[in-house]
Amino acid sequence: MKDVTSIRGALEYLDQKGEILHVKEEVDPIYEIAGIEKSFEKGPVLMFENIKGYPNFLDIGNLFGRREPIADLFSVDDPNKMKFKFVDALRNPIPPKIVKDAPCQEVVITKDIDVPAMLPIIKHTEFDAGRIMGCGNQLLTDIYRKGDTNISFNRIHFRGKDWASISTAQITHIGMMAFKTHRDKRIPITVNINPPPAAGIVAGTWNVRTIVPHGSDELGIAGGFQGAPIELVKARTVDAYAIANAEIVLEGYLEPTSENVWESEEAEKLGEARQGETNFFPEWVGYMGTTWKVRKLTVTAVTMRKTKPIFYTVLAAGLEYACFDLLREATFFELAERICPGFCVDVNIPDYFKWGSGVIFQVRKERAQEEGFQRNILLSALADAPGMRMAIAVDEDVDIYCADDVMWALESRVDPDHDILRLAREMRGIAAQPIEIRQSGVGGWEGGMAFDATKPYHKRHHYQRPHYPVDKINLKKWFTEEQIKKVQAMQTEYGRSLARTGR
Template sequence: MAATAPAAPKAAKTALKDAKGPPAPKEALRSLPATVEWLRREGLLMETDSEVSGDLQLTGIQKHFDGSYPILFNRVKGYSHVRAITNFFANMDIVDRLFGWEDRTARTRELAEALTHPIKSEIVAAADAPVMQEVITDDLDVNKYIFPIRHTHLESEITIGSGNSVVVGDKFWGGSHIGYNRMNFRWGNVGTFQISPGSHMWQVMTKYYRDEPVPLTVNFGLPAAATLLAGGGFDYVVLPRGGDELGAAGAVQGYPIRLVKAATVDAYAVADAEYSLEGYLHPRDKRYETAEAEKADIQGRFHFHPEWAGYMGKAYKAPTFHVTAITMRKRSQRPFIYPMGVHMYDCNNIDTTVREAAFFELCERIQPGLINDVNIPFPMTDWAGCILQVKKRLKTDDGFVRNFLSAAFACSSGLRLAIAVDADVDIYSMDDI
């Protein structure tokens, strides 16, 4: 269960307004600070100067406001240089405004178009990249710079789960990858780096398992479109290895994601991110995620991190990420970080939005014009289900609908339930379903 926090945020600095309204200007998508400024200006941001702790407090407050407005904490206990935002994707009316989507159906269709029509990323010089304003190579204790959190009282240690791994070029078959990997930096600049079996990062790890360590970056506080694409997963017929996920993020925002060459490794970071960890993934240097599991020398028994499906995850031995540099926006600007509670609307919306579009595109490839919309409701726990809405034209369309369902299961690891309904059924109403 999520912990409750003893102190709630103060009243918003500006009056909150209706979440629905006109779309955001394109430049509001350039960076997380630009988006925060738009949210503040539009009355869509809860903001507080009350100090928040990452030890249960932040996620407790987030859960209390689950599905509501984004929350900005201007003071973070133990991290004077950090401002933390959460519930960033919790309210899809706000998300639709941010990306210019008219409604839920338009969102799925336009995002499916973006997945298949990427805009190539732009590489900029370090002098033009906010994430390169400070480059640290001597004091590399990651937990001093990156704000970790503890989600529940069951966890024995803190987690950094808000970072997005980025692999660009040859190490990702010529394309670009962005995704989530939970980390625990128990050894200063060396942390566990958990990888979901079958995921794109798992494919990278498998290919280079016997080779040299893999150079990559882990980015924090990214432009919203990059964060959105990082939530896609296990939809690899539509987003295959070697695909251009950062290019798809560029298509979502309407202009290229900017990349910058890492300072210490042969890799790239998102130039408009707030923080970046540069380093090497060591697939064969596997270590326990918690001291408790290490002491017992047992995997899969002790609690560590809540999982997307709502159950309590366990600590395992994981590959390690060895950090060679920490880069960030100037600390005097107090860069943002986006820590995210698990199994809340914030997490759920990031994980399901791209996935819905991928199912739509999959069906559209099988028989164009038959699929009308896709929804993955909260009780389907992100990756375990989907609802397909079809608009049948002929009796023979029933065969294609069966193909849709078969393809959904065949192309989606972890899928347990797929439902197909006609266009007169409201797929956003569980009573109708």
């Protein structure tokens, strides 16, 4: 029986299914782990069992890169339907549960803390400012109101043994707290490494703001997705909670903004950030991230499991956001559903949209009165997800999981004079996008695009696609199973899509 409430239970199941590649030879956290993960991107989960300098730890990578094994883990038949399981979790959350004892506190270290010496934090590339940790999930509880939980991913650089820089974009929930509502306060926090997979997916999601607003119970969404409450335990040294089934937990404080620190020694010496010069590490947009002056994280305790704690190495500029985008897709679907119920059929965030840069809506126009709702949805999506640069709407006859079919729709259905929509400039965006201007410590919005690639309802008969009778034949009448599979292996993604639909 599979256990999805801990990373160990999930890995045990995935290993039984042949989804884990065990790396038994020694690997160095400096470049080697990152190089192996990048080489096997969108491949199996990697389990590093012999880490140079860290004999008591395991490390995993590529955990969320492919949706198929995660769908199997959570008993969803079609990986593309996992978003609808998250839609249900949004509507039916299961609040977290407080427990007294927890696996994450089997070992508690409060003295002589030296995080870089304790944990196998990697160096991603030769351009990096140091060994950057992107794997910890920051947990805040009861910040805006009683019962709220905010869990997130943010880059952390330990410039000292027990203190680090932590970058939080203002448009995020933790960022709004750090920049605005609690900017002058010392905030208790925990950083949870390898919590239950559902919590990790929620932490990696860049939520649509009005669907998951400030003060939401994000762990309740994770609980709803996994079908059981996320268990929390009181932290040992700060007034905060840790995720009980996490592998490793850092307890500590976000220091007030008056104690902000630069993310690298180079930027500190310069006293300024220089785009393209003061590089930090690879960011999700696909470019090197710039070093900023950010909040300081002080660590008061490190707790962990006793037997072989499992670290997690995620490549920020990699493709692990394939599963982090599941909840984001769900929030976009819910946004569309609230604007016009039943109008949006499906939502997809392909790999090429790099986690937070775009979204594709598939819609069904059933009557003339519904014409135009796709534009309401497109502009709402751009405004409600600051920093997103592209939103596309297509009809039901377009395969939103095939880039070629989406490009065909853009080419054949978009009138450049009427169907390319833009939001106003100088709205808030995110500074990770190189094209955006840095303004007063945050990104400025320098333009996003929406493409209405749907058929005009009153001219829909002009856009009739052909339908070849693939559904009326059985290829096994003429070919063996082996021959069919061999031909399908030869076909391009677009060829397989058209062969499946007959278009």
